[in-house]
Amino acid sequence: MNLGYNIVFFISVAIHVSAEASSTCGVPPSYPHTKVADKYIQLNKYNHGEKVIYRCAESYTESRGIRSIMCDNGKWTRLKLKCEKKTCGSAGDLFNGYFNYTGSLFGDKAYAVCNEGFTLKGMEYRTCKDSVWTGEIPTCEEGREPQISQAGITCPYPSVANSMKLGEAVSVYRVRDSVTIVCSEGFLLTGDEQITCGPDGQWQTQLPQCLPSSPDSILIFKPDIIFYCTCGVPPFYPNRHLSQSYLTKTNFSLGDRVRYSCGIGYMRVRGTVYSTCVRGNWTPLTLRCERKSCGSAGEIDFGNFVYTGVEFGDTATGVCNEGFQLVGQNVRHCMNDGWDGRVPVCEPVQCVDPPEVINGEMDGNLEPPHIYRTVINYRCRKGKLIGASEIYCTKDGTWSAPPPECKGSKYLFLSNHSYTKCTICLFPLKNL
Template identity: 65%
Template sequence: MNLGYNIVFFLSIAIHPSAQVPSECGAPPSFPHMQVRDKYLRQNIFSNGEKVLYRCAEGYTQYRGIRSIMCEAGKWTKLSMKCEKKICGSAGELFNGHFDYKGASFGDKAYAVCNEGFTLKGVEYRMCKDSGWSGEIPTCEVGGEPQVLPAEVTCPDPSIANGVKLSEAVSVYRVRDSVTFTCSKGFLLTGAQQLTCGPDGQWQPQLPLCQASNDITQSSKPDGRCGVPRYLPNAHLSDRYITQTDFGPGERVSYSCALGYMRKRGTYYSTCVSGKWTPVTLRCERKSCGSAGEISYGNFVYTGVEFGDTATGVCNEGYQLVGRDVRNCMSDGWDGRVPICEAVQCAELPEVVNGETNGYLEPPYFYSTVIGYRLQRGVVMDGPGNWTSALPTCKYRK
C-alpha cells in the first residue's frame, strides 16, 4: 500500500508543474516567400501540440526542410522549410536575334533583341512566371519599322494596412499576375488571401483587411470548448489532430479522404463554435482503377472497378491460367500483372486397334489439335471420332 501511495504522489508532483506552462499559441509567424495554408488563416488561437502547415508562395518551390511548425508551451517551433525561386530556363529561340536575360528565375525578364537589319515585331520581353515564360516568342523581320506591341494592362501595387505580401515584389503587375497576403502578428485576415490582376487593371477580388485579432475574438467567442471531432465515413482527421482531445473556440480541424478514396465534393474542415463542431460537407468516393487489362483467350470477371474490388482472370475452354488469377483494385491502381491463358496440352494418343492415325504429327498436342484416323481394310469405326470424347474403337465389318 505504501508503494502505491508513493507512486501516485510522485506522479502528481511530475504533472502539476506542467499545468502552469502556457498551453496556447497565437497566430503563426510570417516568413518570406511562404504562406500558411488557407485553413489556418482565420484561426488565432492554437492549442499545445497543434501544428500548422506552410507552403511556398507563388513562384517558389520547396527544396528542403519540413513544412510544419508546432505549438509547444505557448511558443511556435522553428520552421525548417526553405523555398527558392522557380527557374524558367530558356525563353525560346529567337531567329535573327537573341534574348537578353536579366535572369531566368521567377519575376525576371528576357528582352528580345534583333540582329542588325532586322526589326522586332511582338512583345518586347517575356517574364518568368509561376507557369513559365509569359506571352509568345516575338519575331525579327527584315527591314521596316519596329512593331512592338503596346504595354499590357497593369494593376497598381497592392498593399493593405498591417498586411504582408508573401509573393515576390515586382515593379509591374500584369493581367493574371497574383499576389498573396498574410497579416502581421496580432491581426487576422478578413477576405481573400490571394488576389489576381484583372483585365480591367483592378485586383480581383477586392483587397482584404487585417483586423486586430482581439477585436474579432471578443465579438465572436461563447466560451465553450469542443471535444474529439466527429467521425466521417471514408475520411479521417489529419495526423496532427489525432491525439488531441480538447479544442478551444475558433479552432479548426481538417479532414482528408481515407486511403483509396478521393474528394468528390464539400469542404474538408470543421470549426469549434460554442462548444460544437460545425458540419463538414466533405464526401469521399472510392478511387476507380478502370480496366484490369486484356487476357488473350480469356477475360476478367469483375466485382467492380473501384478501390477494394477484385478482377478474376478466367480462361476460355481448353486454356489454363498461368500466373495469379486475382487482381485487387488498390489506391494506386490494380496490383499484380495480367495473367496468361495457355492452351491445354493433351496426353499422347495410345494406339488404336485395327486403325492408325492419318498422317503423323509430332507431340506435344495442344487444345484444338485435330487428329484423323485411317482404318485398316475391312474394318469400320464404331464410336465417335473426335479427340474430345472417348477414343474410337474399330471392329471388323460383318
C-alpha cells in the first residue's frame, strides 16, 4: 500500500517538475543593434508570462516597435523593436561654402569646403556624435591666406598661481577656447584677465599673474578697486537660461558665480556653464547650446516623411505614395524629448463595388476591397459591348471610366423596301 502511494507521489512530482521546466525560458535571445536592459543581465531563468525589456545599442535610437518580449510556455516571443543609427541631420549653413558629408549618422563627418576665393577659418570638419555635430560652424573669409588646419591643436592647462578655479574642469582646450583668470582673495591680477587658445597651441595673450596685496596698497594705489567688491543682475543669453536659484537675486559679491543651462530643445556642446563676478562685471559665458536632434521620424510603408529638418522646432510631414491615403496625424514636431505623435499609416485607396452591366459579365478581382489599380474586365453575353471593356480603380478612389453597355442590333426602316442596321439604338424602333 505504501509502495504504491510512493510511486504515485513520485510520478506526480516528476510530472509537475517536467511541466514547470517546459514552461520556463532561458537566457533572452540577442538581436542586432539592441541589448537587454541591465537588470536582466544576471538572470538566466524566466517563468511563463515574465517579460524582458530591450534597449537600443549605443549610437542607435528607437524608431518603432515594442521593447519587450515575453516567456510564452517555454519560448520567447519575437522582439519587434526596431533600432536605427542616430542621425545628426544638417551640420548647418556655411556662408560662402558648403559641407561635404561622409554621412549624417553616428561617427560620420561633415567637411567644410569654401567657395573659390574664400579660405576656411576654424575646424575643417564636424563629427556626428550622439545626434549632434561636434564643434562650431567654421567661417569662409575672403582674401585670407591659406592656413594650417587647426584640427587637433590644443593648449596646456593655464596654471596661474594664487588664482581661483572657475567653472567646470576641462581636460582639453582647443583653438579659440577662452578662459577667464580670477585671483584669490588677497591677490591682484596683473595682465589680461581673459586669455584665448591660439592656432599655435599657445595662450594669447601671455598668462597673467596674481600678486599679493594689502588693504593699504589697494586704497593708495588702486582706490577704484573698492567699487569692484559687487555685480548686478547676470546678463541674458539666447537659448541659455540662468538657474532658478539666482533669478531673484540682484546683487552679487566679488568671486560669486552663477550657473546657466541650455534652454528647452537645446543641448550643451561645449564651454563652461558658469559666469563669475569679477571687478564689477560678469565674465563672458562660454557655454554653447545647439538645437537637439530628433533623428529619423520613422519609416512609413508606402510613403515617406518630408522634413524641414531634424532638430528642435522642425517638422516631418507624412506623404503617401500614389494610390494610398494617410491614416493618422500627418505632421510630427521635433520636441525636447523627440518626435511627438506616432508614425502614420498609408493605406491603399479603395473604390466602390464595380457596377454590373445588363447582359454583361465581369472578370477580375471581384471580391472587395477593390483597392488602387484593381482591374475589372467586361464582356457581353448578348449584343455588342459599347464603351470601355476594362476599367481600373484610380488613385482618387474612382473607377477610370463608366461601365460599358451591351446593345443588340436593330434595323431602321428608311424608305420603301430599304433598311439599315442600327448599332446603337437610343429609341424604340417600329415599322413605319
